[in-house]
Amino acid sequence: MHLSDTVKKELAEIGYFLSRLGQSSPPPCLGTAVWKEAISKFYPSYGLGRTEKEFYNSLKNTRDRFDSHLKNSREGWKDENGNPGPLSALNQSVLSELDGMSDSQLWERIRPYAVTKLDIKLARRKTSDAVGQGTKHFSSEFSGSKSVKARKSGQAIVRHGSVVDALYEFVGLMHPEGDVYNTQKIDLALESGGCLKALYEVKTSTDTQSLYTGVGQLMMHAAGNPDVCKYLVLPEMDKNPDLENCLASLGVGLICYQQLEDKYTFVTVL
DNA sequence: ATCTCGAGTCTCGGGGAAAG
DNA sequence: CTTTCCCCGAGACTCGAGAT
The missing domain is CATH 3.40.1350 (Trna Endonuclease; Chain: A, domain 1)
Structure with missing residues (x-):
């Protein structure tokens, strides 16, 4: 499974978005209270041959990697000292690029990636x-x-x-x-x-x-x-x-x- | 009692660097 | 050039909690 750099970056952005705007439940703008469904809204555009389950696991993992760096109800990955776990270079750049955005700016950016109508x-x-x-x-x-x-x-x-x-x-x-x-x-x-x-x-x-x-x-x-x-x-x-x-x-x-x-x-x- | 969902951890394989 | 080593990412797995 080889994804292009742009696709990888967009998926990382989606992960960041889910981690930041998704507190105990998914970001409200996705119109669902369940994580499974929230993640599936991105599947039509980013599934790329993977099964739904594969896609779900992967995107959820991407989200989780950001959790320790953001404030939400999840713990996220930490190192042995309890500090936020290291991010890959790509994830780090997405983090610093998107961190300055307001919530609505962030949603504006992610909006085109999602098929919000998918139920x-x-x-x-x-x-x-x-x-x-x-x-x-x-x-x-x-x-x-x-x-x-x-x-x-x-x-x-x-x-x-x-x-x-x-x-x-x-x-x-x-x-x-x-x-x-x-x-x-x-x-x-x-x-x-x-x-x-x-x-x-x-x-x-x-x-x-x-x-x-x-x-x-x-x-x-x-x-x-x-x-x-x-x-x-x-x-x-x-x-x-x-x-x-x-x-x-x-x-x-x-x-x-x-x-x-x-x-x-x-x-x-x- | 069973199913569903979410959090967190583990494994495997690919790719590239380093060593031979 | 070839082989070995190591890092990292994709994705599966486990466990527990809550819903039905």
Whole structure:
């Protein structure tokens, strides 16, 4: 499991955030009183092939390493003299960088990393419903070996959480009769009358790797249920007829988003 | 009585430095 | 160059408390 430096740093920042704003219960801004669920809000963006459990253990550990350096209800790691345990260079730099921030500044920074709309209980229920309807691989892991390619682009996934949350609102408005939800593995799903209608996969980059994996995820998650619409959600880009034709012949729709300040607008292209 | 959650500790493997 | 050593991080494990 090799993570890129940016991803490592963002995960360290999340750990710091959880340690600092999470007292006896998780940071209130995440909208849950349970740690498991709080941590899972970061899973859609940062899971990167790990299982939920692996991700949970790892992120919780990251949080715990900061505990002895911050004031909260947990003890944290201490050395034999009871002093705060040493931090890795990365964690130390995150600590000094974020320590000066106010709580709200800190949340502003972390906000785009999280899919706050993800409700883990609902997600589990919906997942088993979808599997019951024949979408057999709705929640599958597909992870044979545990190697995750490091990303070269610095801002590959930073905004993923924000985009997914905004898309949630958008799809909800477009389909007021429908029921919109996230799952751990699928960025967004729409159902209507108890039937799964559409899947949405959000990518924050338009490089070929993102396109391949996005289409692959849509195909595999929808397998066994041909009536489900599939949408790839990409940042705004130049008109690309080749890509559009290709997606059209695969039966994959395309939605582009544009960011204005902290708002996102979505345009259905295909 | 059982399940769930959280705190804290332990282990293993990778990577790089140091020694041969 | 090759082998050994050591550090560190990812993640699993244990235990206890509280909820159901």
